[in-house]
Amino acid sequence: xxxxxxxxxxxxxxxxxxxxxxxxxxxxxxxxxxxxxxxxxxxxxxxxxxxxxxxxxxxxxxxxxxxxxxxxxxxxxxxxxxxxxxxxxxxxxxxxxxxxxxxxxxxxxxxxxxxxxxxxxxxxxxxxxxxxxxxxxxxxxxxxxxxxxxxxxxxxxxxxxxxxxxxxxxxxxxxxxxxxxxxxxxxxxxxxxxxxxxxxxxxxxxxxxxxxxxxxxxxxxxxxxxxxxxxxxxxxxxxxxxxxxxxxxxxxxxxxxxxxxxxxxxxxxxxxxxxxxxxxxxxxxxxxxxxxxxxxxxxxxxxxxxxxxxxxxxxxxxxxxxxxxxxxxxxxxxxxxxxxxxxxxxxxxxxxxxxxx
Amino acid sequence: xxxxxxxxxxxxxxxxxxxxxxxxxxxxxxxxxxxxxxxxxxxxxxxxxxxxxxxxxxxxxxxxxxxxxxxxxxxxx
Numbered sequence: 001x002x003x004x005x006x007x008x009x010x011x012x013x014x015x016x017x018x019x020x021x022x023x024x025x026x027x028x029x030x031x032x033x034x035x036x037x038x039x040x041x042x043x044x045x046x047x048x049x050x051x052x053x054x055x056x057x058x059x060x061x062x063x064x065x066x067x068x069x070x071x072x073x074x075x076x077x078x079x080x081x082x083x084x085x086x087x088x089x090x091x092x093x094x095x096x097x098x099x100x101x102x103x104x105x106x107x108x109x110x111x112x113x114x115x116x117x118x119x120x121x122x123x124x125x126x127x128x129x130x131x132x133x134x135x136x137x138x139x140x141x142x143x144x145x146x147x148x149x150x151x152x153x154x155x156x157x158x159x160x161x162x163x164x165x166x167x168x169x170x171x172x173x174x175x176x177x178x179x180x181x182x183x184x185x186x187x188x189x190x191x192x193x194x195x196x197x198x199x200x201x202x203x204x205x206x207x208x209x210x211x212x213x214x215x216x217x218x219x220x221x222x223x224x225x226x227x228x229x230x231x232x233x234x235x236x237x238x239x240x241x242x243x244x245x246x247x248x249x250x251x252x253x254x255x256x257x258x259x260x261x262x263x264x265x266x267x268x269x270x271x272x273x274x275x276x277x278x279x280x281x282x283x284x285x286x287x288x289x290x291x292x293x294x295x296x297x298x299x300x301x302x303x304x305x306x307x308x309x310x311x312x313x314x315x316x317x318x319x320x321x322x323x324x325x326x327x328x329x330x331x332x333x334x335x336x337x338x339x340x341x342x343x344x345x346x347x348x349x350x351x352x353x354x355x356x357x
Numbered sequence: 358x359x360x361x362x363x364x365x366x367x368x369x370x371x372x373x374x375x376x377x378x379x380x381x382x383x384x385x386x387x388x389x390x391x392x393x394x395x396x397x398x399x400x401x402x403x404x405x406x407x408x409x410x411x412x413x414x415x416x417x418x419x420x421x422x423x424x425x426x427x428x429x430x431x432x433x434x
Contacts, residue, residue, distance in 0.1 A: 037392070044394055056399065235413030239399055242404050278401050 002255055005132040010076050010341075011142075011350040013318075014331040015065040017051040017167075017298055019353040024048060024164055032222055045165060047267060047290060048275025050299030052152045053168040055207045056233035056357055060098045061149030062170025064105060065354045067144060071106075075347045076174055078106070085114035085130055087123040087303055089114060089332065090150045100259040102146070106172075107144045113138070120198070120258040121269045121331025122188075123147055123303030125339055131315075145173040149302035151230065155198060156216060158224035165272055170354075171307035185256035186342040187248050191334045197236040198332040202227030225310055237331075240331015241275055243328050247281050247336050252326065255342040257354030262286060263340070264323040268292040269330055270305045274336075291307045295352055303329065318344040361407060361431045366426045369406065373398040381423035404427050 013247030024047040028168040030037045041047065053062070063086065086099040093101075099114035111132065119126045124147055131143040148170035155163045213227040225231065237318040245268075253259060266285050270276050276292035279285075294305050299307055308325055310318060317323060322344045330336035363381070369381040374390045385391045396416055403411045409432035417427045 040390075044398075233392065233413075235396060235400060235416075239401055239412065241412050242401070243410055273403070274397065278405065282405060309362060 002185075002187050002251070005186065006181050007178055008126075008132045008135055008184060009178040009182050010173055010343060010346065011174060011176050012070060012346055013307050013310055014066045014348050015169060015171040015208065015304060015311050016062040016063065016208045016354050017301075017308075017351060018053045018057060019355040020052055020054055021049050022052050024050075024051040026097060027157070027164065030157045030160075031260070032165070033160065041149055041160075041164065042203050044274050046296045048296040050165070050167040050295075051169060052166075053150045054356065055339035057150070057354070058092050059084065059088045059150045059170055060092050060102055060146075060170075061356070062150075062168070062354055063146040063172060064102055064146045066170060067102070067106065067146065068174040070174070070348065073348075076142065076144070078108060080140055080142045081108060081112055082136045082138035082142055083115065083143045084108070084141065084146065085115050085117065085127055085134075086146045086148070087117045087119050087127040088148050089118060089120050089302065090148070090153060093356045094164065109345070111140070119332070119335065121271065121304050121305070122329035122333065122335040122337045122343045123201075123246060124306040125186070125188065125329045125337030126335065128173070128175065128297070129188065129337075131173075132184065134179050135175065135325060142174055142176045145175055147171045147173070147303040147307065149304065151300075151302055154228075156214055156224045156226070156229060158222075159229070160222040161185040161234060162230060165295060165300045167295070167301040169298060169304035169308060171304045173307060182342060183256075184339060186256065186337065186339045187250055187252045188337040189244070189248060189335070194236070194240065194334045194346065197233045197240065199231045201231060201238055202233045206305065207220065221299050229314060237271075238275065240334055241271075241330055243279060245279060245328060248249060248336055249283060249326065249328055252340050254311070258324070258326075258340055263326045266290040267306050267309045267325055270309065271331070302331075306353060311349050315349040315351075318346045318349040321335070321345055361426065361430045363404065363426050367422060369402055370422055370425070373402065381421065381424050381426070383422045384420060385425065386420075399425070403432070404431075405430070407433050411432050418431065
């Protein structure tokens, strides 16, 4: 579907990463690769460092830290919050919704709408859509969008296809009404017929948790996992990205009346540097308009990779002024979304580290 | 009819496999560098250079460099 939102804006984005940084060079020993192959993997995928949440730290803890900081810094007032959205594949519990738990921890009013959405790499876009829609019916002026994932907890350290890339992170995005029209253009597509390309098969109700679902095994050379961890068909995902993402970006450029030239910044979800560079080349996006350094700095942070890119690469610029951005997220579902909007000036656009007490 | 330049294809494949040259009858599995990263590189090359999408399961059915070139050419056709 395609749509246009009006009189809405993003006013602040704060990303939160665990303080603990791990290095590919030190983890290599887990992957059973020769030195030459490890270096090739590192170079091709753009690996270096990634952030991993320690045991006991959940996605919601990262989001809560960021939200508390925005409240403490006066960027956001509790009484302005009309809804709390939590977008994640790594919630605290199977029930209740994590957004309700966060509302309780923050002592927010009973009038605040709490909603969890199960989404991954397109989750920033799906979350924004829901936030914009809620602003049309809420009395209070702001929606807090929380994106968080600790996907490292869904992977074995000996899974050399996925673990080197993974990163844990959370983000808090404040979305509000504005008097100016500020059109925001969106395209969103879904293909559930390919749901198996990214799947945690066990631990739900289709295949309940059991000793069998928790038994680790080497599914293919270098891929140790159990049935409650992420199963990724890397080649299928790669083809999906190359086939389905560029036409959607063309579509949103045309729908919004833009061209490559009129867009200042392309912020794509960053699963690895190889894919981002392939996409940029295929779409002829100039290097200075697109970054691919998030995986090597923080890891593939699921729906938080877009906010991280905005903060890490364009934070000061977006705090000072406006940029016309094209956002694109794609992944689990399969789901792919794109947006074009004028973003900024933002009250906050930065990244902070979280160290549990 | 050959819709792709096979020699050019073999040069690109040799780059991916990190060898000086490759023969049509070369067996892909015999190369030390024929791994999942090489497969991804082939998928990327097929897309960017020839505008075709190859699936991983199709690559798994391929034995020699010539088979792979044929797979790409057939898609291109």
